[in-house]
Amino acid sequence: MNHISDIDPQIYSAILAEQKRQSQWMELIASENYQSPAVLEAQSSHFANKYSEWFPGKRYYGWQENTDIIEQLAIDRAKLLFKSDHANVQALSGAAANLCIYSALMNPWDTILWMDLSHWWHLTHWAPVTFFSKIFNFQRYKTKSDWSIDFDQIRSLAKEYKPKVILAWFSAYPRELDYAKFAEIANDVWAICFADIAHIWWFIAAWELNNPFDYGFQVMMTTTHKSLRWPRWALILSKWNVSNPLKKPEDTIENIPTRIDRAVFPGMQGGPHMNTICAIAVALQEASTNEFKAYAKQTLSNAQVLAEELKAKDYKLVTNGTDNHMVVIDFSWTGLDWRIAEEILDRIWISTSKSTIPDDPNPPFKPSWLRIWMQAMTTRWVKESDTKQIVQFIDQAIKCHSEWNEESMNLKLEKISSQVKEFCKSFPVPGIV
Numbered sequence: 001m002n003h004i005s006d007i008d009p010q011i012y013s014a015i016l017a018e019q020k021r022q023s024q025w026m027e028l029i030a031s032e033n034y035q036s037p038a039v040l041e042a043q044s045s046h047f048a049n050k051y052s053e054w055f056p057g058k059r060y061y062g063w064q065e066n067t068d069i070i071e072q073l074a075i076d077r078a079k080l081l082f083k084s085d086h087a088n089v090q091a092l093s094g095a096a097a098n099l100c101i102y103s104a105l106m107n108p109w110d111t112i113l114w115m116d117l118s119h120w121w122h123l124t125h126w127a128p129v130t131f132f133s134k135i136f137n138f139q140r141y142k143t144k145s146d147w148s149i150d151f152d153q154i155r156s157l158a159k160e161y162k163p164k165v166i167l168a169w170f171s172a173y174p175r176e177l178d179y180a181k182f183a184e185i186a187n188d189v190w191a192i193c194f195a196d197i198a199h200i201w202w203f204i205a206a207w208e209l210n211n212p213f214d215y216g217f218q219v220m221m222t223t224t225h226k227s228l229r230w231p232r233w234a235l236i237l238s239k240w241n242v243s244n245p246l247k248k249p250e251d252t253i254e255n256i257p258t259r260i261d262r263a264v265f266p267g268m269q270g271g272p273h274m275n276t277i278c279a280i281a282v283a284l285q286e287a288s289t290n291e292f293k294a295y296a297k298q299t300l301s302n303a304q305v306l307a308e309e310l311k312a313k314d315y316k317l318v319t320n321g322t323d324n325h326m327v328v329i330d331f332s333w334t335g336l337d338w339r340i341a342e343e344i345l346d347r348i349w350i351s352t353s354k355s356t357i358p359d360d361p362n363p364p365f366k367p368s369w370l371r372i373w374m375q376a377m378t379t380r381w382v383k384e385s386d387t388k389q390i391v392q393f394i395d396q397a398i399k400c401h402s403e404w405n406e407e408s409m410n411l412k413l414e415k416i417s418s419q420v421k422e423f424c425k426s427f428p429v430p431g432i433v
């Protein structure tokens, strides 16, 4: 980074400080991960200089041989990895991709069935301030008191509102979904099944979790920077070899890819960021290796250990465990809300993130859950025994909260934080020496 240090010492020192922080901190935040050096190199390649509107083989600007190569490779690799018939690799982020999908599949005021925001869902699908909420009619389903999906409610809402799209997958849901049931309900009302699997797609691609396409879903979206550890971006994938051609000829499944491509460009976006698409292509190549498959397996195994160890120490987990890489601790029954828990863990250099629980008694900025996810630390190759150590750190720090004496609590937290720093030294962040 000699060039940056010469021209802009302030930015240079901020970059170094962030590198240092990332290598010293334990990263357990839901949506963060580490990119590989190869992916970082590709992202800062000279493709950043090129404008490439439209798609491979059909561009508006001249001299596109090299951009066509990288985008076509990204498309082909994504299709292969995710078993889809079509891939659009141009969407700028998860939120942008979701808007493109809605505008491709629906007309204004059409209805979409989705999981209530207060029950696990992500803000970018619907919240009163979003653009989506002004255009489409959202009807919401919820989970039951045992946290399972209420399919009876979905079925009756589907019959009543005849949605164009039924949406599955939720931001913080630690259990597997019954995709076949979603697809059956959608088939009955001629709706399209769409899964926003921003958080779990890597485990689907590695065949460790079920693939919604195998159960009749037609469209999926994933962000690329969470379990996938790629640049911040999104992929939209669709499959049309399914038994649910939509009612009207102009709505046939075969048209979905074209409608999605058009909705992305020129519908919502201008020229794609070719340097990021280049990095996505490299990341997809990395993802086809056995090492990446081993990473998926290890992450899921670490999450199981995390859940079991926390339970053994009497923590209450939402859904009492996990089928994927997410473990969600419910503090609603204790005096300790997530904010105090998050603050305490911050003080020992462990980063975590908050989450609301269904029908949370606390407000959204002070919710009752703490999400702890294992994908980033597994990129640093922590194993099961290391995960047990992580739980020890968390537990010791949380228990300090009950110290009656602030000075002794501070001393204890300081001691644990130096142990966490020592621990992190054994697990380097890719590309940071």
Ligand SMILES: Cc1ncc(COP(=O)(O)O)c(C=O)c1O
Pocket: 031, 093, 094, 095, 096, 098, 122, 124, 169, 170, 171, 196, 197, 198, 199, 223, 233
């Ligand atoms: C399920 C889900 N969809 C969409 C998004 C939005 O993605 P982005 O932040 O890339 O816009 C997120 C972000 O965390 C998410 O969890």
